[in-house]
Amino acid sequence: MEQKKIPYNFTLKNPIDIYCEVKKSNIHGLGLFAKQLILKNTIWWHARPQDVLIISKIQFLTLEKSSKSNILENFFQGLLTYSYYERDLDALVFCLDDSRYVNHSFDDNSGASEDENGFCSVALRDIQKGEEITENYCKYTKCSWLENYKQYFDPSCW
Numbered sequence: 573m574e575q576k577k578i579p580y581n582f583t584l585k586n587p588i589d590i591y592c593e594v595k596k597s598n599i600h601g602l603g604l605f606a607k608q609l610i611l612k613n614t615i616w617w618h619a620r621p622q623d624v625l626i627i628s629k630i631q632f633l634t635l636e637k638s639s640k641s642n643i644l645e646n647f648f649q650g651l652l653t654y655s656y657y658e659r660d661l662d663a664l665v666f667c668l669d670d671s672r673y674v675n676h677s678f679d680d681n682s683g684a685s686e687d688e689n690g691f692c693s694v695a696l697r698d699i700q701k702g703e704e705i706t707e708n709y710c711k712y713t714k715c716s717w718l719e720n721y722k723q724y725f726d727p728s729c730w
Contacts, residue, residue, distance in 0.1 A: 578626075578661070579691050581618035588671055591616040592705065599675040603704045610699040615685065617671045618692035625666040627655070629717055632664060652724035657715035658690040664715075665690065677706035684711070 591610050597603025610616050635648065654672035655664040666672075671693070674682065682693050682705050699705060 578621075581620050581623075581692070583620070586618060586620055586623055586669060587615055588617045588669055592670060594670050594673050597673075597675055597704055599677065599704065599706070601675075602673045603675050603706075604670055604673040606699045606701055606703050606705060608701050610695045610705075612695050612697050614695045615692050616682065616695060616699075616705070617669075619667075619669070619671070623667070623669040623671070624691070625668055626658075626661065627651070627664040627666060629662050633717070649724070652718075652721050656690075656712055657718065659713040659715075660690065674705055674707050676709040678708055678710075680706050680708040680711075682707050 588604075591607060591614075592604050593607050594602050595605050606616075638644070640648070651664070651666055655666045657663075658665045674693070681696055681699050681703070683696050684690065685692050685694050693707065
């Protein structure tokens with residue numbers, strides 16, 4: 573089986589450090605906010621290898637079948653809450669950087685790049701300084717092996 577090349581950012585900086593900060597959100601819990609004006613089509617997040625943890629379907633299913641403790645249940649909940657499915661890898665991508673705080677909105681201002689690179693996000697329109705950065709989770713690819721975990725995702729997207 574051919575291994576898919578991951579389109580990582582191999583620079584020293586992830587643009588998220590320049591453009592974003594975490595604050596309390598009016599949408600849900602914590603959110604990611606623009607520290608400065610982010611112009612339309614600007615890549616504001618491009619993950620480096622150290623910014624994400626890739627969890628394969630086999631790894632996920634092994635964890636799912638293992639005995640659970642309260643700590644493992646909390647880990648599992650965090651994993652599902654702060655991950656997204658990457659179809660080209662058939663894997664979960666757990667965001668280790670602050671990109672995990674991007675909240676859902678049907679009036680999204682951010683999303684995948686035009687080439688659908690699952691490892692970066694671009695401004696879909698100008699995002700004003702202080703504005704919360706949001707993505708429409710319904711645009712994310714659904715994962716058949718996560719059907720039992722809809723409670724961790726926006727149910728209107730399923």
